[in-house]
Amino acid sequence: MMSGDGLVVRIRPRAGQVTAAQAHGIAQAAREYGNGVIDLSSRANLQLRGVRAETHGALLKALDALGLLDDDPATEARRNIVVTPFWSKSGVEPALAPALEAGLAASDLALPGKFGFAVDCGPRRVLNATPADIRIERSDRGKLIVRADGAQFGLPIAFEQAAVVALALARWFIASGGISEGRGRMAAHIRKGAVLPAHLAGTELPAAQAAPATTGLVAGGALVAMAFGSMTADSLEKLASAAAELRVTPWRMVFLPGSDLMPTGLGIISQANDPLLRVESCPGAPWCPQARAETRLLARELASHVPLGKTLHVSGCAKGCACARPVALTLVATSQGYDLVCNGTASATPVVHALSADEILSQPARYLGGL
Numbered sequence: 001m002m003s004g005d006g007l008v009v010r011i012r013p014r015a016g017q018v019t020a021a022q023a024h025g026i027a028q029a030a031r032e033y034g035n036g037v038i039d040l041s042s043r044a045n046l047q048l049r050g051v052r053a054e055t056h057g058a059l060l061k062a063l064d065a066l067g068l069l070d071d072d073p074a075t076e077a078r079r080n081i082v083v084t085p086f087w088s089k090s091g092v093e094p095a096l097a098p099a100l101e102a103g104l105a106a107s108d109l110a111l112p113g114k115f116g117f118a119v120d121c122g123p124r125r126v127l128n129a130t131p132a133d134i135r136i137e138r139s140d141r142g143k144l145i146v147r148a149d150g151a152q153f154g155l156p157i158a159f160e161q162a163a164v165v166a167l168a169l170a171r172w173f174i175a176s177g178g179i180s181e182g183r184g185r186m187a188a189h190i191r192k193g194a195v196l197p198a199h200l201a202g203t204e205l206p207a208a209q210a211a212p213a214t215t216g217l218v219a220g221g222a223l224v225a226m227a228f229g230s231m232t233a234d235s236l237e238k239l240a241s242a243a244a245e246l247r248v249t250p251w252r253m254v255f256l257p258g259s260d261l262m263p264t265g266l267g268i269i270s271q272a273n274d275p276l277l278r279v280e281s282c283p284g285a286p287w288c289p290q291a292r293a294e295t296r297l298l299a300r301e302l303a304s305h306v307p308l309g310k311t312l313h314v315s316g317c318a319k320g321c322a323c324a325r326p327v328a329l330t331l332v333a334t335s336q337g338y339d340l341v342c343n344g345t346a347s348a349t350p351v352v353h354a355l356s357a358d359e360i361l362s363q364p365a366r367y368l369g370g371l
């Protein structure tokens, strides 16, 4: 994808995981072929920024040598699977995710670009807020289930059948008219009245949701974040030196399994109360061609004024790429300045129009007071 700072190249790690050696290789490639910036996406992908068109081919070769490329772009696009970062080697995920990948690769399913799968088989669900259309998870009685997103109940299945049933559900979605003009999501399809066939509908309630993940030491390892989910090649190398494996999460954090020390420095956020965790922002101007103004500098300067537990989203335009959910306060760049939205998304109706950055920075309490 072309952006204001060059090509953005997506790396979709299998089961969200890269080895330390792969992470070192990605950092090296980001410096050599891009501008050294690596973003964490909300689909648990890594994105290399600032890649030059003339070095794109060499970058792909480097990623291939690291074992990070699929056979072709269509296979990579279909492999839209988010796996809980807290999987353990003795759990079902290490075998289930590859089975699903293999099934998707071998299939001819023409699914919409955003259609995805979540593999979330811990005792409590951690991916419930992560968009996905088909979920493999646990029921409240601990059974493995496959559940269509938006359906109240899941179908209990044997481990060996999970990937097969998930693919059958995807096939039903297509056959039952879930796609319109190349788009479609499972939850919307069910909301509109689509009824699952008896052999795909279940009666098992999904397990309870876990508390949202926060930065710090957690069971099984360390969770670290970077402001705006954006890191440098140096930061990635530092993380790669701290653990044998890195797992990219959909919360724009990295989980270091087995680590009992929090890495620090180089922009790594290790404290859950760091004000930078209260702001979200897309790259904005000049990095995105659609951006109307600068975003991240403003967000950084306002971060310490955002109350604990609240979120401020600074968006380069009304598309709101950095944060699709409604938050307490959103500043949306327009050609006249920044519009202010309260309790909404970047595309919601603003309550104040055309503020300048100086106006907001000189009276942050006035504009953040509504939080």
Ligand code: SF4
Binding pocket: 282, 283, 284, 285, 288, 289, 290, 291, 292, 315, 316, 317, 318, 319, 320, 321, 322
């Ligand atoms: S929200 Fe707008 S400015 Fe920001 S990245 Fe998306 S399209 Fe670009």
